[in-house]
Every structure is written in C-alpha cells, then in structure tokens.
Amino acid sequence: MRFKKRSNADLHQVVIVGGGAGGLELATRLGDSLGRKGKAEITLIDRTRTHVWKPLLHEIAAGSMNPDKHELEYLAQAHWHHFNFRLGEMDGLDRSKKEVYISANYDENGAEIIPRRTIKYDTLIIAIGSTTNDFGIKGARENSIALDTMDQAERFHRRLHNALVRAQTQAGPVHAGQLEVVIVGAGATGVELSAELHNTTRELAAYGLDKIDPDKDINISLIEASDRVLPALPVNLSKAVDLELRKLRVRVYAGERVTEVTDKGIYTHSGRFIPSELVVWAAGIKAPDFLNGIDGLESNRINQLIVKQTLQTTLDENIFAFGDCAACPRAGSIDNVPPRAQAAHQQASMLIKTVKARLNGKALPNYVYRDYxxxxxxxxxxxxxxxxxxxxxxxxxxxxxxxxxxxxxxxxxxxxxxxxxxxxxxxxxxxxxxxxxxxxxxxx
Known part of the structure; x- marks a missing residue:
C-alpha cells in the first residue's frame, strides 16, 4: 500500500504545540478546513501519544472511569483529519529562524526513540496548558501527587488500590491515617475528586474487602487556604457544594495553609497535623517553567505568555498562545481571562478564523471572553x-x-x-x- 507524502514545505506551516482540549480541537478543525484542501500544512506536537480530556482526570484517579475507553490516539486523529502529529516535548524556540526545538524522546529503558529535532513554522500556536503549582512548599513535590496527566491519575489510583488491599490483608486493624486521603486545594479538581473518592472507595470495599469499614476506616480531607471551597466561583455555589461535601463526611478545612508535606501526612500554618497515606496536590496552577521568557517573549510570574486580545504574543505577531499557558486581557476588566476549559474552547474557535484571516491577509479578530x-x-x-x-x-x-x-x-x-x-x-x-x-x- 502506498501512502501520499503529507509534508509540503511550500504551504503555510501552522504548528500547534499542545494536544489538550483546545489544541486538539484546533488542529482537527484546521486540518478539516485547510489541511484537507491543501491550503496549509497543520502540525500538532505533543509529548504523549494519546489524548484524554483533562476534566476527566479526577474520575480516572478515583477509578470510576477506565481511561482505555476514553483516550484518543493522536496519530489516528491526525490521519482522519488531515494534519500531522509529531511526538515530542517543546523545550526551546528560535524566533529569528521560526523554529521550534523538540527534545529527544526515550523509551522506558532510557533508549532514544526520536532524536532532538527542530520544526519550522510560519504561524506558531502554543497551547501547552498548565501544571500544578506547589508554591515551593516543603516536601510537596516529593510526597504528593498532582493530577496534570493521565499517568499521574493512574499512579494515584494504583496507590489507592494498593492501600486498600494492604489494609485488607494485614494482620492488625487499620490504624489512624492508613486509609486517609488528603487533597490540598478546594478548587473544582479537589472538590470533584473528594466526592468521587467517597463513592469509589466504598465501591472498591464492596468487592470482597470485607475487613474494611468505609465509614470508619476511610477518610477524605480537603484543605483550602481560602475561607471557602471553590473560592473562584460564586458564593452561593460554594455554599451548596460545601454542604454536599459535609453530607458525604468529607472533612473540609477552610482557611488552612499547608506548610509541609511528609510521607506521614501534612502540617498547616495553624499547627494542625493530618496523617495521610496519600496526598493529592490540586492547589494553584502555573505554565511550564521553560516558557518563562522563552527567546525574549514576555511572560508573567507564573510563566504564562502575555498575549494581546488577538492572542498574539506581545513581541512576535507570528506566535500565538491560548488556554492556561496564556495571560490574555479580559475586555472591560483589569483581570485576565480565567484558566478554564470554556475559555480555551472559545479561543480555539476564534483561532480557526484567525489562521484563515492570516492566510488571506485580513485583519485578525479580537477575543472576548464569555462566561457561561x-x-x-x-x-x-x-x-x-x-x-x-x-x-x-x-x-x-x-x-x-x-x-x-x-x-x-x-x-x-x-x-x-x-x-x-x-x-x-x-x-x-x-x-x-x-x-x-x-x-x-x-x-x-
């Protein structure tokens, strides 16, 4: 079987870095509209081989969702929708040469699969999302698990399952903290994970783990530095969620700032110690560190690239950024657009029009955030x-x-x-x- 060569250097090269919700939607729709008709070459770069919608990660971590049935192969999506997929992680940029640097890729044994390489662009769109921000808290990186990737979510689930099996088969009774899960950060991820864990730990215990009493042995604690859960959302929504969590016997500690995480539990600024088998860090976000001032582009204190309302970076009109990795001004406000999935979806939809406008030499649209x-x-x-x-x-x-x-x-x-x-x-x-x-x- 012969395959048509997909690369055409004479076409306008649109390179999208990051296959999250916004990046993959953008690559798919540009591939269908421009790639299929040979009007531009669309390339998507991501460090993983498969895509899972990030808001599902708490369900994968809790075990209520099987990731195998919800992950999407980038190569298959690229084949079906007329764009190229390149496996790798961006780690550098040369704006003068219009090149993106992609680090080498290795297998689980450390053997190199793909060497370090560069990819040329005419239009570069950075959509690499965000990572959890541990704020440099002592022990947080070593003794807690973030939920930024599917690998992290699956790792948490394995540790949770192992803890339950260990408690079931040990000679003595379950001791304090042995089946305690502490979630740091009561934003949407932390709140949704705590409720999901309440359900799945009881489901797991029902499958033959008769030595474990879920109501007595399994505890879930939610720690939030602000004075309420979901501090970024309306107060009435926060109060409703807080009430539901307490009905589920989730221990909510609002106004508590974590000062240290150890392999035995966490300490807070008030002197409280909460013993824990597992700690999930879901407090705060930042863009990946390598974006900080990359090749002279403007960035803020959490590494987000500063963009105009066209989503172009302030110092290079050929480079765009959107989603969690971009600091985009919110029209009519001193604040930036919030790092939410609906914002990334809206920005991806606008960038489809933007790329077509660039190809046709027309003025670019401005992004206006709509809070639904x-x-x-x-x-x-x-x-x-x-x-x-x-x-x-x-x-x-x-x-x-x-x-x-x-x-x-x-x-x-x-x-x-x-x-x-x-x-x-x-x-x-x-x-x-x-x-x-x-x-x-x-x-x-």
Missing amino acids: GSLVNLGSYSTVGSLMGSVSGGTMFIEGMFARLMYQSLYKMHLIALHGFFTVFLQTLARMITRRTEPQVKLH
Missing part, C-alpha cells in the same frame, strides 16, 4: 452550578439532574468537535450498553 457559568460534579451524589450571561440573561443557580446533564454535555461537545455528532452518538450508545456488563469501578 460554572458546573461542579459531585459524582453520583449531586451536580450543582450556575448559568450566566447569554445563556440565562443573568445568573441562575441550578442543581440536580438538569445540572448533571449540562455537565455531561460539556464533554460531549468536546467529542463532537473532534469526531462529529454521528460518531459520538454511536459511541455513547455503545457505552450505555456495555456499562451493564462491567464493574462500576476500576478494580486494578
């Missing part, structure tokens, strides 16, 4: 949220089944952007059928 509200999923127990702006004409608090359907629709919209409506409909139908024949929690 917030949704927080507490697993099978509750979903709460608020709808805002053009959706409701104001602010409307929602909860229950309607809120849950709205939350699920966010993921479906992402899938539709990648695969189309009909494919997503068939996938959803297949999962509804097979779910009846599978355990409701990952057992390994």
Whole structure:
C-alpha cells in the first residue's frame, strides 16, 4: 500500500504545540478546513501519544472511569483529519529562524526513540496548558501527587488500590491515617475528586474487602487556604457544594495553609497535623517553567505568555498562545481571562478564523471572553452550578439532574468537535450498553 507524502514545505506551516482540549480541537478543525484542501500544512506536537480530556482526570484517579475507553490516539486523529502529529516535548524556540526545538524522546529503558529535532513554522500556536503549582512548599513535590496527566491519575489510583488491599490483608486493624486521603486545594479538581473518592472507595470495599469499614476506616480531607471551597466561583455555589461535601463526611478545612508535606501526612500554618497515606496536590496552577521568557517573549510570574486580545504574543505577531499557558486581557476588566476549559474552547474557535484571516491577509479578530457559568460534579451524589450571561440573561443557580446533564454535555461537545455528532452518538450508545456488563469501578 502506498501512502501520499503529507509534508509540503511550500504551504503555510501552522504548528500547534499542545494536544489538550483546545489544541486538539484546533488542529482537527484546521486540518478539516485547510489541511484537507491543501491550503496549509497543520502540525500538532505533543509529548504523549494519546489524548484524554483533562476534566476527566479526577474520575480516572478515583477509578470510576477506565481511561482505555476514553483516550484518543493522536496519530489516528491526525490521519482522519488531515494534519500531522509529531511526538515530542517543546523545550526551546528560535524566533529569528521560526523554529521550534523538540527534545529527544526515550523509551522506558532510557533508549532514544526520536532524536532532538527542530520544526519550522510560519504561524506558531502554543497551547501547552498548565501544571500544578506547589508554591515551593516543603516536601510537596516529593510526597504528593498532582493530577496534570493521565499517568499521574493512574499512579494515584494504583496507590489507592494498593492501600486498600494492604489494609485488607494485614494482620492488625487499620490504624489512624492508613486509609486517609488528603487533597490540598478546594478548587473544582479537589472538590470533584473528594466526592468521587467517597463513592469509589466504598465501591472498591464492596468487592470482597470485607475487613474494611468505609465509614470508619476511610477518610477524605480537603484543605483550602481560602475561607471557602471553590473560592473562584460564586458564593452561593460554594455554599451548596460545601454542604454536599459535609453530607458525604468529607472533612473540609477552610482557611488552612499547608506548610509541609511528609510521607506521614501534612502540617498547616495553624499547627494542625493530618496523617495521610496519600496526598493529592490540586492547589494553584502555573505554565511550564521553560516558557518563562522563552527567546525574549514576555511572560508573567507564573510563566504564562502575555498575549494581546488577538492572542498574539506581545513581541512576535507570528506566535500565538491560548488556554492556561496564556495571560490574555479580559475586555472591560483589569483581570485576565480565567484558566478554564470554556475559555480555551472559545479561543480555539476564534483561532480557526484567525489562521484563515492570516492566510488571506485580513485583519485578525479580537477575543472576548464569555462566561457561561460554572458546573461542579459531585459524582453520583449531586451536580450543582450556575448559568450566566447569554445563556440565562443573568445568573441562575441550578442543581440536580438538569445540572448533571449540562455537565455531561460539556464533554460531549468536546467529542463532537473532534469526531462529529454521528460518531459520538454511536459511541455513547455503545457505552450505555456495555456499562451493564462491567464493574462500576476500576478494580486494578
């Protein structure tokens, strides 16, 4: 079988770095509209081989979702949607030569698979997202797990499962802190993980772990430096979520700042010590360190590239950045656009028009953030949220089944952007059928 060579150096080279929700949606839609017609060559670079929607990572960590059924192969997506995929991690930039540097790739034994290389661009779009910010807290990096990647989420689940099996098979009783999970940071990730863990630890215990009493032996603590959970969201939403968490017996410690993380637990500024088997760090974000001042571009204290409302970097009109790795001014406000999935989705949609405008020599559009509200999923127990702006004409608090359907629709919209409506409909139908024949929690 002969394959057509995909590379054409004479075409306008659009290079997208980062295959997260925004980057992959952008590559897919540009590939379908420009790559397929031979109007530009679209290349996506990512350090992993597969894509998983980041808001699902807490479900993978808790074990309520099998990642094998929700990950997408970048190479397959590239083949289906007329763009190139290059495996690797960006670690440098030469703006004068319009080149991106990609570090060498190695296998699990340290053998080099792909050598260090450069990729040429005419338009560079950086969408590498964010990583957890441990703020330099003593022991945080060594003794806690972040949930930035699927590997980290799966690592947490393995450690959780091992802790339960160890407690089941040990000679003595479960001791204090042995099955305690501490989550640092009560933003959306921390809150959703705490509720999901309450459910899945009980599901796991029901599968033959009869020595473990979930209500007595398994504890989940949520630590937040601010005076309430979900400090970035409306107060009424925060109060509703706090009430639901306490119903689930999640121990909420608001106004507590972590000062040290050890292999035995955490210390807070008030002198409190919470023993713990597992610590998840979900407090704060920053862009990857290598972006800080990369080849002279402007960046802020958390390494985000500073961009104009066109999403162009301030010092180079050929380089764009969006999503969590970009500091974009919010129209009519002194604040930047918040690092949220809806912002990245909106920016990706605008950048499709932007790239086409650049190719046609037209003026570029400006990005205006539209806040459609917030949704927080507490697993099978509750979903709460608020709808805002053009959706409701104001602010409307929602909860229950309607809120849950709205939350699920966010993921479906992402899938539709990648695969189309009909494919997503068939996938959803297949999962509804097979779910009846599978355990409701990952057992390994």
